[in-house]
Amino acid sequence: MLLNHLGDHFAEANQTRLAARYFQKAQQAGQRTELVRQAVLLKGQLSIEILTQQDEEN
Numbered sequence: 001m002l003l004n005h006l007g008d009h010f011a012e013a014n015q016t017r018l019a020a021r022y023f024q025k026a027q028q029a030g031q032r033t034e035l036v037r038q039a040v041l042l043k044g045q046l047s048i049e050i051l052t053q054q055d056e057e058n
Helices: 001-013 016-057
Strands: none
Touching: 001 016
């Protein structure tokens, strides 16, 4: 959000190249965020499966 806000600010100031860099950085950060989110969800699912298996074994 901050990177997009900065991009908007620079676009309004007619600094299009700088604005484009911030928009690109915002997009890249969003992609990294999605990867982390997916990894956390997957880890959580695996943890639940492991706990369920352990509970069934006992």
